[in-house]
Amino acid sequence: MEPRKWAAVTLMAAGTLAACAVPNQGTATPAVAVAAPPNTIVIQPPAVAAPPQTVYVAPPATQTVYPAPAVPVAQTVIAFYDAINRRDFLTAWNLGGRRLAKGGTYASWSNGYATTSWAALTVRSTSGNTVYVDLTARQTDGSLRVFSGSYTVSGGAITGSSMKRLS
Known part of the structure; x- marks a missing residue:
């Protein structure tokens, strides 16, 4: 298998092993890894990008370069x-x-x-x-x-x- 496919299968198998290895009321459950069929490609869903944020730019307020006299x-x-x-x-x-x-x-x-x-x-x-x-x-x-x-x-x-x- 190609390295990329193998990594996906390995992750899938590890998840399966972890899930199957949990004991069930004191009865031993064998941990069985189920291998993916040959040439199987696991496709991850595309990452969902956050919608762009809307930025509102208001016109500048009355501006003074110098502090306005308090008169x-x-x-x-x-x-x-x-x-x-x-x-x-x-x-x-x-x-x-x-x-x-x-x-x-x-x-x-x-x-x-x-x-x-x-x-x-x-x-x-x-x-x-x-x-x-x-x-x-x-x-x-x-x-x-x-x-x-x-x-x-x-x-x-x-x-x-x-x-x-x-x-």
């Missing part, structure tokens, strides 16, 4: 972009989108974010009611838009902005 004006701008990233446009509208729309409707303002996958905000500094930021917006086509400028906050909402697109 209410900066927190308002951060909350605004966090709401946009979560696609909670009503919250973003109430945090200042209404003012940034400059008289436009909620529908047209929120539709303006249809091609934005996520936005990463870096608060550079604050001065009074002004928050100076850098903003990177990933578009649905994979491109990036980079902005720098400031937001003015009053009464817990963004009241104006002066942003310049860098790329």
